[in-house]
Amino acid sequence: MSRRCAIDTCQQSSRVLCYCCNENLCLEHLSTHKNSKSFLEQIKSFNEEVQKFDAEKFIERDRKKLNKWREESLKKIQRYYENKCEELDQFYERKIHEQRKEVDALQRRVIYYNQYEYSTTIAELKQKFSSIQQNGIPIHFRSLTIDPNCIAIGEFKREDFDLNELSLPYERLNIPKTATFSMTSSEKYFLIDQNSDLVLVDQDSRIVKQIPWQFGSIRDMCWSFALTSFILITEINKTYLLKEKTLSITCLESMANQLWILCTCSNSLLYLVSLNHAIVEFCLLPRLISNRRWDQPDTCQKFETxxxxxxxxxxxxxxxxxxxxxxVHLILRSLATFDQIFSIQLDIVNHRSYRLSMRCCLFKKNQWLICDANTSRLFHIGKDGKVKGTFKYEQEPFHLAVFDSKILAIRTENTVDFHHL
Structure with missing residues (x-):
């Protein structure tokens, strides 16, 4: 006599005996039973993997990362300390030199004039010097504060960025002044124009490489993800490719003798702006070729720049x-159709005297940061086309670049300041 299927809700007769669990099953539920068994086996296998997981090995590996961060932080503290020691030495040398000059000048005057007239002056000099002898100079200390979020263990959940509360620069590089203050960023590095050199800086604000540059003043530069290279346009009507891996520099001959002033890349496309405000789209792969072109008034009006x-x-x-x-407007256009998405008027009056740069960079998905050197201000534009925040910078910001939405580099006349975002 045949038995019923082991599934309680099933009224069919069994056709198969499962030897693993010793249950009689109908043909319809056999497949489900196999899948259930397979799923249970996967759970069992995964559980075994969890039990065998050696956390200590990964903890040791990640502690090496923390130790490296500690060592680099201590080096920064040591450099800061050494700089302050040097500053202290120079301060005392300057003070003593000033005292000596004043005493020498006083001695010369006393020889030719009534010495009693200078008794008050002598007393004041003695008092100043006595104060230094007894008390030294005042040194004001602030306790070193460490941002608790500078190391995030586990998934990093970024709070909404508020430009109004931009942090102080955690690092500052001294960079010589250049004509265009060119700068850009890849997924690994910042590239900074330094006249006769190109400077490659990593995310820890360390100079990785200085690359000799002998191809004229750089108008603009951008990063091409498709070519894993930096693209640089120059004032001598030539465009160059700097390979990130090999740091080799090659001239793009097919784009020579064309006067470009601005550039940007998107995936495998390159966009260049000409002196007469035309925008030309180039396909980078499989080979460099001109694709589309827009001229005034599609790009901007005749009286606009x-x-x-x-x-x-x-x-x-x-x-x-x-x-x-x-x-001054920020205009967003679709790359697919060149249709205008939105136009936002910035709180900047374009005076004729305003001849310094205004630069823009992508911050996060369809959000933008703008710097205006004329008014020393930064702007944060949201993806909805509204100003989310502004910030008055301490110096004139000539250029800016963002690394992985975490680090903001701002180029001033003689420095590049790095801020945590």
Whole structure:
């Protein structure tokens, strides 16, 4: 006599005996039973993997990372301490030198004039010197505070960025002044123009490499993910490719003798702005070829100027100034159709005296950061086309670049400041 299927809700007769669990099953539930068994075996296998997991091995590996961070932090503290020691030495040398000059000058005057007239002056000099002898100079200390979020263990959950609360620079590089203050970033490095050199800086703000540059003044530069290379346009009407891995420099001959002033890359496309404000799209792969072109008034009106260009995967951002209205706008266009997505008027009056740079870079997905050296201000534009925040910078910000949405580099006249975001 046949038995019923072991599944309680099933009324069919069994056709198969499962030798693993010793249960009689109908043909319909046999497949489900196999899958259940397979799933249970996967759980069992995964459980065994969890039990065998050697956490100590991974803890040891990650502690090496923490130790490296500690060593680098201590080096920074040591450098800061040494700089302050040198500053202290120079201060005392300067003070003593000033005292000696004043005493020498007083001696010369006393020889020719009534010495009693200078008794008050002598008393004041003695008092100043006595104060230094007894008390030294005042040194004011602030306790070193460490941002508890500078190391995030586990998944990093970023709070909404507020430009109004931009942190102080955690690192500052002294960089010579250049004509265009060019700078950009890849997934690994910042590239900074330093006249006769190109400087490659990593995310820890360390100079990794200085690359000799002998191809003229750089107008602009951008990063190409498709080519894993930096693209640089120069004032001698030539465009160059700097390979990130080999640091080799090659001239793109097919783009020579064309006067470009601005550039940006999106995936496998390159966008260049010409002196007459045309925007030309180039395909980079499989070979460099001109694809589309837009001219005035599609790019901007006759009385307007394109001050900068930047891009995301699907959008093109343009900073445009108007001589007619004296207004400054950020305009966002679709890369697919070149249709305008939105135009936002910035709180900047375009005076004729304003001749310094206005630059723009992608911050996060369809969010943008803008710097204006004329007013020393930064702007944060949200993906909804609204100003989310502004910030008055301590120096004139000539250029800016963002690394992995975590580090903001701002180039001033003689420095590059690095901020945590």
């Amino acid at each position: 394109i001050k900068d260009i930047s891009s995301s995967d699907d959008l093109l951002a343009l900073i445009i100034t108007s001589e007619k209205t004296q207004m």
